[in-house]
Amino acid sequence: MSASPHRRTPRRRPLPVTAALCAAVLVAGCSQAPSPQPSAPSTAAARALAPTAANELEDDYRAVIGNVLPSVVQIEAGESLGSGVVYDDKGHIVTNAHVVGDAESFRVTLATGEAPVTARLVFSYPEQDLAVIRLESVPDGLKAAKFGDSSTVAVGQIVLAMGSPLGLSSSVTQGIVSAVGRTVSESDQDGGTGATIGNMVQTSAAINPGNSGGALVNLDSEVIGIPTLAATDPSLGQGAAPGIGFAIPVSMVRTVADQIIRTGRVTDSGRAALGITGRTFLDAGYNPAGVVVVEVMEGGAAEKAGLRARDIIRKLGNAEITTITSLAEALASRRPGDEVTVTYERGGSERTARITLGEI
Template sequence: MDVSPARAPGPPRSPLSRLSGLPPLPRSAVPSLAAVVCAVGLLGGCSGGGGAPAPDRSTQAAAPLAANDLEDDYRAVIKNVLPSVVQIDASESLGSGVVYDDKGHIVTNAHVVGREKTFRVSAATGGRPVTARLVSTYPEQDLAVIKLESLPQGLKPARFGDSSAVDMGQIVLAMGSPLGLSGSVTQGIVSATGRTVSEGQNGGGTGATLANMVQTSAAINPGNSGGALVNLDGEVIGIPTLAAVDPELGGGSAAGIGFAIPATTVRTIADQIVKDGKVTDSGRAALDITGRTVLDDAYEPTGVAVVEAPANGAAGKAGLRPGDVITRLGDTEITTITSLAEALAARRPGDEVVVTYERGSETQTAKVRLGEM
C-alpha cells in the first residue's frame, strides 16, 4: 500500500519529521570554547569583576545520597554503553548507529542511510573513521543494517532490552551525535508507550507509519536518529527516530517529545537482515491496495479511494475494486491514507477485519483477511 504524508484524523496533534538527513555542520557553526565558557559565566555568575558570587561549593556535600547514587548510575551506564554507539557519515547526511554484534553489524534508521551504499563510521569514544557498507534497508519500518569493513578497537555490541518491560516513568538516556556532536548524552523519562506515528517524506523521510513507538522526554535532535535510547540497566530499549514538530513554531521541534522504535522490533528486523540479507517476515498487516485520500466539496478528507487492488491481494480477494472508497477499518474511522496506515499498524497479518466502503451511492462491507506488507 502506498502511503502519502497526511495529517491523521481525530484530535489535533503535531506532525512528525525525520530527525536526520543532516549535512555536516560548517566549522563556523560550531561555537568556540571561549564563547561557551563566556556563556556559562553569564548564566552561572563569574567570580571577580563585580559578577554575582559563585555558589558555595560546600552545599554540594549536602546533596541527598540518593541523588549521588543516581549520578553514579548515569556515569556507569554511559561508560558501559557509549562504546556501542557510533556516528554514521554519508555523503550528504549524518546520523547515529548502534553496534549490533561482534561481526561489525550496525543497526540504524533507513532515513540515515538513504539511498547510499558506503559510509564512514566513527566510534562515539573517538578513533579514526572506518568504512562500512550497506547490508539492507527496510524503509517500511525505518530500519537499516550496515557492516564495518574492520572493527575499531573498543567497539562492543550493545545489549538490547525487552520492549514489553518498558513503562512510563522509567529514566532513560539518549546517546548519539546530535548536530554532529559525537558521543552526546541527554536524559529524560519514558513519557508513553504504544504510540503509532507517521513520519513525513519531505527532506528524505521514508513516510513510514510506525507502531508501538516509545515516547520520551529525552532531547532528540537532528543526528540522534539511529542512536540508542538506554535504560539504567545499560540496555538499549529503542532507536530514536522521530521528533514532534510544532507548526506554530514555524515547523521547529517541540521540546521533550521524541519517539524511538522499540528494541523488540529492532531485533526482529535486524536479525532477518543479518541472517538473510533482507526482511523475510515483516509482521506488518496490509490490505494490498494502492490508495489516495478523497476530499469532499469543503476540501475535508472523507476516506481512501482504492486505486489498485490486485485480485490475489487481501482486499481484492474480499471483493474490493478500484473506485471503492474505504471509510472504516473495524471500528476505526478512515479519512486519510495515513489514518488507514495507522489502523493497519495495530493489526497483524492474517487478522480478519470488516472493511466498510462506499461503491457509488451505496455503503457496503467486506470481511478481509489481512495480508503482509
C-alpha cells in the same frame, strides 16, 4: 501532532516516616505512663539523606553511559550525518533508513575516538525506517550493545538518549518514557522515508538532528529503542516541539536487524496490509473523507474480500479512515492474519466486508 524525521545534519562539520500504633497496657495498681510518641526524622537527617540519593542516581547514570556509549557510533553518509548502534561483534550496525539514505558506503566513527572506519550497506528497509550497515574491518574491542525487551518498557522509566546531535558525537540526554504504543507517520520530505510506524516509544529525552539511529537506553544499560523522530509544532514554523520524541521499539529493531543479517533482506515484515493502492478521497467540500481504492492487488486481502477499484474505504474496525495516512496508521496497530471489518462505499451505498489482513 505530526512528527518528522531529523534532517540529516550536513557534515559542516520520601523519606519513609514509620508510623507506630501504640496500644495502652493497663496494669492493676499502677498508673499508666504516657506512651512516647514516634518522632519523625529530623530536618537535618532528611537533608543528609537527600544528597545520598542524588549521588546514587548520578552513579547509575555514569554506569549506564560507561556501559553503552562505546557501542554508539557516528555515521557519515555523503554530506549527511547520523548515529548508529553496534549490533554484534561482527561489525553490524543498526541505524535508521533515513540516515543511510541512498548511500552505499559510509564513514563510521566509534565513541573511542579512533580514526573513522569504512562501512557498507547490508540492507535498508524504509517501510520501518531501519537499516543495517557493516564495518569493512572490525576494530579490536568492538563492543556490541545489549538490547532489551519491549514488554518491560513502562511509562515513567528513566531513559538516556545517546548519539551525535548536530554533529556533537557521544552526546547524552536524559528523560523518561512518556508513552508507549504510539503510531507515528514520518514526513516524506527533508530525507524522511514517509513510513508509518506503530508501537513507538515516546520520550521526553531531547532528540535533535543527528540523534537519529542512536540508542534510547534504560538504567539497566539496555537499548530499548532507536531514536527516530521529533514531533513538530506548527506554531513554531514546523520547528521541533520540545520534549516530544519517538523511538522505534527494540522488538521491531531486533526483528528487522536479525532478518537482514541472516538473509540480506526483510523476509517477514510483521506489518499488516490490505493489498491495495489508494489515495485520499475528497468530498464535495474538498475535505478528506476516506481512501478510494485505485488498484486491488491480485491475491491480496482486499481482493479476497471482494473489494474493487473505486470503492471508498471509510472505516477499518472502529477507526475512522479519512486519509491514506489514517489508513496506514490503523493498519500499523494490526498484525498480519488479524480479521477486521472494513466499511466502504460503492456506488453511493455503504457496505461492509470481513477481511483477513495480509502482510506488506
